[in-house]
Amino acid sequence: MNRRVFLKSGAMAMLSLGFAPSFLGRAAAAVGARRKLLIAIFQRGAVDGLNMIVPHGEPDYYRLRPTIAIPRPGGEPMGSAIDLDGFFGLHPSMAALKPLWDNHSLAIVHACGSPDNTRSHFDAQDYMESATPGLKATRDGWLNRYLQVSSEERNPLRGVALARTMPRSLEGRASALAIGSVDEFGVRGASAAFEGEYENASDPLMRAAGNDAFAAMRTLHQAAAMPYRPAAGADYPPTAFGKALAEIARLAKADVGLEVAFTELGNWDHHVNEGSVTGQIATRLGEFSRGLAALATDLDDRMADTVIVTMSEFGRAAAENGNRGTDHGHGNAMMVIGGNVRGGVHGRWPGLGEGHRFEGRDLAVTTDFRDVFTDIVARHMGVSRDGLSRIFPNYAASSSPGVIRA
């Protein structure tokens, strides 16, 4: 696959529509091949995809959610869905993402999810992160398997989670880091003495891990020594999530070899008083979208080589419950953002009518989440067919959701 050709044609296509984002032009002109970057963002707790990407053209949506539905675009004084394509709309607190939609770098896959019907957060997260639904014995995560497959290079900065503990997605044999922040990652005190201890460790595993640690520290110390200043206009929310995204941008710009980054945002489990255009979900989606938009702005021309993908373990029930919230459901929406992304809403909409719902209650899944992962890993990251079978064992995507230009 020739990246530059696609990039160029993508840029040309957009130019002709008059929507060319500034970063595409510059990327096409950039010299030398940059590493492809995949940024995975997990919405832990099961975001309500139906109030995030609103099917405002679906009458059943309003029938099932008398108090929490997001009103059809226009008119409502309290706010309403931001129309995307006449049928779907963004939650009004997600306005920050509208420019990305307008320049065709935001793809949405609706009715997307797992073939496994579990409604357990922890099982479903486990299945999504291992990318082996129904199989608990898988020990590594799909992002780590990508690192294993794509290169032999031993650089822990190829895969970095901005998270307290190594997320399941990045667990595995390939070296990767989980860090709270770039500045936190370093040995305070007798660093050189510690390094000597680990260089001489008799245990090869500890010696290797020690080498990784000190190599990564040195790289980070050199490349990210200065306090980080995001690009002009990158308005990260002043939260842990916002900081994590800024750190990802910082690592990407420091050219430390980052290929896969991961972070997460929790608290989506709105069983009670979910809210509608305002309230709990609105606040959460506001932070979420503002963060994503800031990240795209901050990465600027690097967005041409970057794909951001968002995911959540399952969706929520189509109908609101007796507490003005939503219970655990099935199908959900994923977002894919990047210069090489084919903007639009993808996937087949199954409808919310009674006969079309999964087990009579939830949005059905018409696109396996692994099809989206596969699209990104194959078409964006350039993994071969053989590599794909190792990243997604016993699974072959039946069709491409087409979120990446090819």
Added chain:
Amino acid sequence: MKQRVFSGFSVALVIALISAVELTADVTESQIPNPESRIPDEATITHVLNRLTFGPRPGDVEKVRAIGLAAWIDQQLHPERIDDAAITGLLPALEPPPASADPQELRRFARQQIQSLAGEKILRATYSERQLQEVLVDFWFNHFNVYAGKGRTAEYLAQYEREAIRPHVFDRFRDLLEADAKSPAMLFYLDNWLSADPNAAERSAAVVRQQRTIRRPGPRRRFGFPPPPKRAQANAQNGKKRTRGLNENYGRELLELHTLGVEGGYTQKDVIEVARAFTGWTIDRGGTFRFVAAVHDTGEKIVLGHKIKAGGGIEDGETALDILAAHPATAHHIAYQLAQRLVADEPPAALVDRAAARFRTTNGDLREVVRTIVTSPEFQAETVRDAKFKTPFTLVVSTMRTTGATVSDTRALVQTLQQMGQPLYMCQPPTGYHNTADAWISAGGLVSRMNFATRLASGNMPGVTLPGNPPNDLALRLGSPEFQRF
């Protein structure tokens, strides 16, 4: 590799601690040291302390030598003979579950409960004299892992560890297994409390109709399923009746993790049959185990070739536990896991076989299985000394013990364990945390270990006080590759 012992600077405090705890071991015949055994050297005693405790404190080697190694091991195998009264005064008081069903209040309670219990776990591991018991409580909790972040599990957590796990770690495996199977924490965590015969709704309606016509005198008997949780009620309010069905979650993990092991030779059919046997094992309104006959699948089940006759009730599940506990694959699986924790990541096959045989001949007596392992020549082999890599929990606690630290507030340590990737009681998958080196050796992990050592040695760990003047190279020693092993 020699285990480094930090004895020079903290003796005073540790002696004070030890003397506060009276050892009251009865010397029985079996404890009289074998006259043939040589006096064990310091390295041997240190190795035994490393594996049967959360790490030696200053003075522990001498103490064991005074008692005699064999007698000390025997004492640890009988925790009831060790006075541990001093520990109770150190433990935090637990908040009772909230009366209100307000979800925010429940979440706050769950967070508080996990914090308190994590603190209790650290304090017990650090200060209890019944060290082997605490090592095994940690082992068995992890074997029967529940995740405190799932739903109401945190509410049942204290009871789970105190009543289902701790009293049974030297008991028969069958008793531990049943205590676990009937614990609200496990019933909730692996969803068995929701598991029902799909045909039960119809049947129970018929029973209710029958009851109405008979109109028995006396107290009204209740039929039907226990009160559904709020979520299920909410679903019912949507106007869609959700009939409950079979949930295989517990049945599968019972076979795969708790008893036979993933290669124990069971089939998907066995998973379903076992799950059917446990239908009706649920949790009542008061948060205790209850068997609800109305949703039990009374049909015949075939579990691993054994027939469980139709028409049974609660005994179907109990019979399934009998079958599983007596299965040779279970003996092997449990022996392997214990040997992996106590001896080496890849334990010697001959030792595992002997421990499994002991499991079978003693009807699953866990004290005897552990005894077989820790008194074996393989346990003492040079090749397995310092061969284990400490989990973050073992590292943190062994650091407290070796330095003779006083822990007055556990919160910073609880947080450290989160940062190191082993948040206590917060392991999501039913597998529990791995205790093998490959799962824990990582670049990020080592950096946090070095920083923990530096922070502690420089007196910057809130709630933790080191006695005396720590040596200059304390951080380096605690963060060294050698101290990560045991």
